[in-house]
Amino acid sequence: MAAADTEYRRQQSLPLPGSSSALYNNLSVLRPPVPQPQRFSAVHGNTLSLLSAAAGTGTGLGHRQLPAPQPGPGIGAALITQAAWCVLPSRVLLVLTSQKGIQMYEADGSVLVYWHALDAPEHPPEQAVFARGISAAGEHFICVGTSSGPVLVFDIPPKGTNVTVSEVLEHHGAAVTDIAAEQGQAPDGAGDLVSADDAGSLCVWSTGEGFRLVSRVPACGCTCSSVVLWQGMVAAGFGNGQIRLYDAVSGRLRAQVNAHARWINALDLAPETGKLLSGAEDSFVHVWRLSRSLDTDDVEIHHCHTECVPDTQICGARFCDPEGDSFAVTGYDLSEIFRYSRT
Amino acid sequence: MKGPLPAKTAPPDWLLGYQATAAAVVPAVAMSVRTLPLLFLNLGGEMLYILDQRLRAQSIPGEKARKVMNDIITTMFNKKFMEELFKPQELYSKKALRTVYDRLAHASIMRLNQASMDKLYDLMTMAFKYQVLLCPRPRDILLVTFNHLDAIKDFIYDSPGIMNQVDETFRRLIDTYNCLSDGEFQLIRQTLLIFFQDMHIRVSIFLKDKVQNSNGRFVLPTSGPVPWGTEVPGLIRMFNHDGDEVKRTEFTTPGNYVTPQREGSFGLYGDRVLKLGTNMYSISRPVETHMSGSSKNLASHAKENTVPNPLAKEELNFLARLLGGLEIKNPSGSDTGFRLNLFTTDEEEEHAALTRPEELSYKVINIEATQEPGRREELSCILGQLEAEEPRPESSGKGEELLALMDAL
DSSP: OOGGGGOOEEEEEEEOSSOBOSOTTOOEEEOTTSSSOEEEEEEETTEEEEEEEOTTTOOEEEEEEEEOOOOSTTSOOOOEEEEEEEEOSSOEEEEEEESSEEEEEETTSOSEEEEEEOOOOSSSOSSOOOEEEEEEETTTEEEEEETTSOEEEEEOOSSSSOOEEEEEEOOOSSOEEEEEEBOSOOOTTOOSEEEEETTSOEEEEEOSSSOEEEEEEOOOSSOEEEEEEETTEEEEEETTSEEEEEETTTOOEEEEEEOOSSOEEEEEEETTTTEEEEEETTSEEEEEEEEEOTTTOOEEEEEEEEEEOTTOOEEEEEESSTTOSEEEEEEBTOOEEEEEEOO | OOOOOOSTTOOOGGGTTOOOOOOOOOOSSOSSTTOHHHHHHHHHHHHHHHHHHHHHHTTOOHHHHHHHHHHHHHHHTOHHHHHHHTSOOOOOOHHHHHHHHHHHHTSSSEEOOHHHHHHHHHHHHHHHHHHHHHOSSGGGHHHHHHHHHHHHHHHOOSOHHHHHHHHHHHHHHHHHHTTOOHHHHHHHHHHHHHHTTTOOOEEHHHHHTTSBOTTSOBOOOSEEEOOTTOOOSOEEEEEOTTSOEEEEEEOOOSOEEEOOSOOOOOSSSSOOOOOTTSOOOOSSSOOOOEEESOGGGSOOOOOOOOOSOOSOHHHHHHHHHHHHTOOOOOOOTTOOOEEOOSSSSHHHHHHHHHHOOSSOOOOEEEOOOOOOTTHHHHHHHHHHHOOSSOOOOOOOOHHHHHHHHHHHO
């Protein structure tokens, strides 16, 4: 692989109205082919900062801030745990998770479409209660994880606000951390959705009218903070700095990478090329390339590129295009989004 | 485009007609309900390090200094207070917590005025922020806490009763936290990092040690031991369907890491291995006290809690509950009080009080300075004043309103 093929250069950064909090995958990018201005979002405590950037020039066009639910008069708003755009064939929604519940907005954050409150039986509860882990699933579902383990499946109408909970998936015994949909072509029977939890267990699901558990990777005791799914391969980032690849059909381990020196907070995948992006608290961002031969079933992962963001614990990292030619990074306490591009 | 809201799940009032608000982090609610004990004990540990150093630097007679340390430790580890602290609960604002430390620092015959108290709190919070940020694994926050408690036990002078109180808290910590998962510890760490978010006060002991940059951000090393349980980056192993390793490749990173020697002890005693949370002050590295640069000329990066209603009813209840467990003794007739200054001179202290910006601003707190001539005279002068009680500052800050309220409780 020629070096020139993987050379990324720092681009103009985007200023954020508030610094990014230390959360898993605390950067979301609404990227092409969705026909809109490119959008970025990052969580700052109890608000979500939304940025629109003009394609090409990439300068910030404007921003908006969305609040988290306010638990009671006089108390500050609940903390937001994650935010992500969910791209369905018929519509795009911006989903926020917090300690109080799940908010679904239109993609530009202008209109609240749906609100789902989480039950908190005791006050104060013995355990923290929150939602975390957001993904579009299949043709018309959005899945959101919860701190007690269940994954809520929401049925999303093509338009309007008649969102309903169609199913609750009960296979995680620890707080859900991340959920991801297949971004490539799934092999037969491989499932098209993966969820991960605090204890390191992974569940691969087949979506549809009635979700079905395809395979399960048992808990290893080490938190899996981020997960992606591509061509029937699950790539998972762990608290011990490892990236592991699993076969989505069987749940078997196919590759193990000693990738980072500290906790991995972010993974992303470029569906057109199979590039994998990882960001961790060691201040490094790595670009990898996954490959899978459907004939021989060989699974491979190569290291392509390293970027250091000095003195920054990376908490969000996303590709900005489907080929993986550009990516964006956020870090704890940092009031800007760093961008890198192969040009 | 306005869409109707679903009739079945009408959103609560807070969602209707929201307005974009200033980006202030208000962690009135914690992601982890197990955060407060660690926050309180570690900040308290840092406070004791600083007070111990200042008591020596100010040449407070040994008897008095020991009394102050013993009194504060007794109050801090009060059984009822610890019971209240360890209940699962939320975190409140820095201002609310600051009030608790204000009370704690005044649990003995020593008095601190507002400017010194502000500075003490700044130093404590920046030190613990550094420790939370740098601790190798989320679980190592517990080792940081144990380092503080180990050191506190060394501060206790000839009092088995107080020693028992601290050991009791040690056991409580072990019972509560040793069983938590890595994920739960990371949630605690994330909650603490949100609490300390946007605080970029520059501390000269950190600047001098090159662990803090001039912009207030801490330096993250890319060398040295990786956390316990983590492998040094660089190896890729690939397996076939049967789990046999079929290929092994390596990659290089700019980091220069090594394997850790051993894990620190999570027991009542033992080598913690980790140095974060140990006492960084010493005779040769004093807490000193020279403000350099004008805070107002530097751009503020710190967005402190500036919401209109910083001390809500819940916060007051929280404080009342916590402080109810704090037994504050007024100096009795035979004890002569004294005032501790976190600054080199009274003039500096006064200046700091006058120039402290309303929002916590971007400033240097200089913790190193050499002993200055004429200081003994100044100290004996301070000691000669022997006030029974430092009058409460007259400023109209929210903290004072709260203190007044607390007094009325």
